[in-house]
Amino acid sequence: MEGEELRRSEADTIDLLNQFERILESDPQIDEVGFLHPSQFSKLNKEAGHSSPSSDDNTVLRSADGNSVFWNRDHKLGISTQVLFPLYEAAKHAFMAASRQYKALNSKSDVFGDEKSLYVSLSLDNSFESDVMKHSWALLLLTSDFGTAWHSRYSPFSFSVQ
Template sequence: MNEDLVSGGIYSDLLNQFEIILDSDPLIDEVGFIHPSQFATLNAEAGSSLTTSDSNSLQCIDVANQENASFWVRDHKLGISTHVLLPLYKAAKHAFMSALVQHKVLENPLETSGDKSNLLQFSSSCNSIESKVMRHSRALILLSCDFGTAWNSRKLIVSKQQHMSTFIDELLFSGLVLSYSPKSEQAWCHRRWVIKMIAQKCSALEEIVRKESELVEQIAEV
């Protein structure tokens, strides 16, 4: 595949569209891969129950009605066309690896100036690159759930930030991966690690364990 198409062409645009969808609906709780022939059926089913007040559904239908549709989103469910899986994966991998290289450079600077303005600029650059790594790793993992480097990069950044909200987001994200790949070893390992980190910071571990048990039961019933 032409590298220019991956890094700056139509496949980059495809990745951008995918990531915008993920950003716009953080409550997506199920992912599926759909043959292009199924989009018409999904649109028909969605249209029969669509109301004019349901702006979120209207937006999703617009996405799915595009010619050669790539994505379908409604009621926090995301469908990805099997037709775009390979180019989307390659674009996500390229973007992630590029961001990861930048992150490693910032994590190991050759020189560190004590000037306050330089330190602030350096901190801002780190935050920006970390956001890119998290964003692109999310897309990549959803397309290749056992991509260990992507999971490890998330673990590195999350452990550095030590924000409870970020740990909760990681639980939700790993749950999303398990919605379509319930046997993903990387997703389960990441989830166990997140729970251990939360246990060190939060006394309400019983509630987390209860929800975890419910998730396991739901997956076992599938």
């Protein structure tokens, strides 16, 4: 039973990260990020003119257990303090995995291979580079002092995974 709960928890955390990254992709003009106590979500809705959580027109996004975890409106993003640590852990894990895959692909790329394998290699390279950028963005919004993530965004061809 404990293993099943752990897998469900990991799946919920991955879903949480995916939801967070979808918010970032859907609103690239987010100019403010704040970490909120869960009790603050209802106050934000009232200030935004919503009387109940059900009428919030996707301003408040909820986790699988029904708790409010994100608030997004007018390029402002609020993240519940209850999900900060699991969200950070998921973002860090996803970033590090994508970084390792990207680095491994670049170190093994065969420039002298046939045209088809070179095309597949370049396609995978772009996919992993995109994943590195997406996950580093999420990670840096949660903690701005993660040097490897900063370096990967500065020059995706020169970062190192530690």
